[in-house]
Amino acid sequence: MKLKNKKILIVGQGISGTMLSWFLEKAGIDHIIIDDESSNTPSKTAAGLINPVTGRRVVTVWLDEQILPFAEKTYNEIGSFLDIPAISKTSIIDFFPNPFMKESFLKKLSQQAPYISLVDNDAYLSEYFTYEFGTGIISPSYIVHLQELLPAWKNYLMSKGRFKNTGFNFLKLQVNSDAIIYDGMAVDMILFCDGAHGYTNPYFSLLPFALNKGEAVIIEAPDLPSDLIYKKSLTLIPFCEQGTFWAGSNYIWDFDDDKPTEEFRKSAEQTLKSWLKVPFKIVDHKAAVRPATVERRPFVGLHPVYKNVGILNGMGTKGCSLAPYFASQLAAHILYQAPIEKDADINRHSRILERTSV
Ligand SMILES: Cc1cc2nc3c(=O)[nH]c(=O)nc-3n(C[C@H](O)[C@H](O)[C@H](O)COP(=O)(O)OP(=O)(O)OC[C@H]3O[C@@H](n4cnc5c(N)ncnc54)[C@H](O)[C@@H]3O)c2cc1C
Structure with a gap:
């Protein structure tokens, strides 16, 4: 699917939705976010720590050499763009x-x-x-300054008329192979960044959250x-x-x-x-x-059956470090069919997802 001049709907503006929106914006892809602005989301509750080691045995985190410098660079870029301190x-x-x-x-x-x-x-x-x-x-x-970054990105999107403060309702969603209609709005693709609500999302609830x-x-x-x-x-x-x-x-x-x-x-x-x-x-x-997962790895990619429906979720305890890297991979996958890290790609669960009945 060629996405230039097309439109994407993102559900959820936690750190995952924010990062995905940032990379789509940088690529010049038209998109809109729907978020219900719940106050008790993990992105609004977390302190934003990125710790390079984990657990009692002081183990270096997964993919540290790729993910940590990438996160630092991305938060500095978005911080400069929004004129806020996004990371310390x-x-x-x-x-x-x-x-x-x-x-x-x-x-x-x-x-x-x-x-x-x-x-x-x-x-x-x-x-x-x-x-x-x-x-x-x-x-x-x-420390990622989520309390400043999330509202600043929302305000930026609002200034462009691309943020809707409302609950997403699956009854208003129609997914066809060539187009998606949501509440009267036609889009080319829908990407779910709905955090723990992914557990009840009819397209992705079969994933092992x-x-x-x-x-x-x-x-x-x-x-x-x-x-x-x-x-x-x-x-x-x-x-x-x-x-x-x-x-x-x-x-x-x-x-x-x-x-x-x-x-x-x-x-x-x-x-x-x-x-x-x-x-x-x-x-x-x-x-x-x-939104943690059984394998402690995120869920990133497009649905194997509904190819215009995607997900960026499963960030578990490490949304601040993982979201930039995997948002960038999902954006590149959508735009150029670039590969997604094997252990994060939802393709690893394609047999389960093929049983999705919506
Ligand atoms: C106490 C605590 C401490 C933590 N500390 C850290 C930390 O220091 N560092 C770290 O990296 N991670 C930490 N985490 C984990 C981190 O918060 C998560 O990994 C991350 O916030 C997940 O982000 P997300 O955007 O995927 O999901 P969310 O933050 O859940 O965002 C999902 C968004 O989607 C919206 N949404 C969902 N469903 C709908 C719907 N139907 N309609 C409209 N909107 C919808 C929600 O309102 C929300 O804004 C912590 C978590 C907790 C609970």
């Missing part, structure tokens, strides 16, 4: 919560693993934190230096206002709703009381459902 480069102070985690970190260090080192002089940290097992540094890491809920509290801690990220059992990330920090998170696989829980708030408060030596106050509490 920083470091994480990793407070070892127990001797085993310290041992894992030191073992990786001895193997010359990238991104990790020891703090030259961490004595100053004891002015702010209680900790017993020492610290390491993870660097570079990044593994949704999980996560929470964070926002604290005021004006005496805590705000140039670094601090990680122990919670991660403290400098947030929008000077002196405020985002503190999260948890992973709940069995949940009835997407609301914040009293249990998390209490345990976060307790953890912060025993970790921080400076005064703090909880000023907000957020929760959202992550």
Whole structure:
């Protein structure tokens, strides 16, 4: 399909929809986004951390050498375009919560693993934190300023008349092999970036999603230096206002709703009381459902049966690092049939998707 002079409809303006829209815009492709502006989406709940290592065994993240520089470059470009700071480069102070985690970190260090080192002089940290097992540094890491980036991109699209604040209704969608009509509007292609709602999306609900809920509290801690990220059992990330920090998170696989829980708030408060030596106050509490997947890999590509229906989803815990790279791949795939990373391409589930009945 030749897409120049044609029109694409994107459903969802989280970080996935925003990045896809950015790459289509750069390629000069006419498109419009529909988003219901829910307040409790993961893109509006996340602190925007990009951490190059993951887990107890301090493992380097998947495709780090491609994905991380690409994310940094993309956020800097869109930030310059919108005249906002979209990304900051920083470091994480990793407070070892127990001797085993310290041992894992030191073992990786001895193997010359990238991104990790020891703090030259961490004595100053004891002015702010209680900790017993020492610290390491993870660097570079990044904070994507989602709270500025998402509204700024929405405003840009609105100024062009290309953003619709409304819920998407599948009953109004008609997909034919040569055209799509949505609520009276004709488009050539529809791309779903609908996050956890993908789980009930009739075109993609057969994909192996593994949704999980996560929470964070926002604290005021004006005496805590705000140039670094601090990680122990919670991660403290400098947030929008000077002196405020985002503190999260948890992973709940069995949940009835997407609301914040009293249990998390209490345990976060307790953890912060025993970790921080400076005064703090909880000023907000957020929760959202992550669009995670069984294989921990995203869902990217066009439907094998409905070839003008596509998806960019399944970002799990890492939307900020994965979305730019895979949005760019999906845009290039649509425009030039460029290949999509094998482990992310929904083609790996084509046999399941062929059973889609809409
Ligand atoms: C507590 C928590 C902390 C996190 N921290 C981080 C972090 O630090 N770094 C990181 O990289 N990731 C983090 N994540 C994960 C990250 O938030 C997700 O990977 C990412 O936000 C997913 O983005 P998305 O655009 O795919 O989906 P969403 O953010 O869910 O966006 C989907 C959009 O589609 C809209 N939509 C859906 N259905 C419809 C419909 N029918 N009609 C109209 N609009 C619709 C929604 O309103 C929403 O705006 C965190 C998640 C949580 C919950």
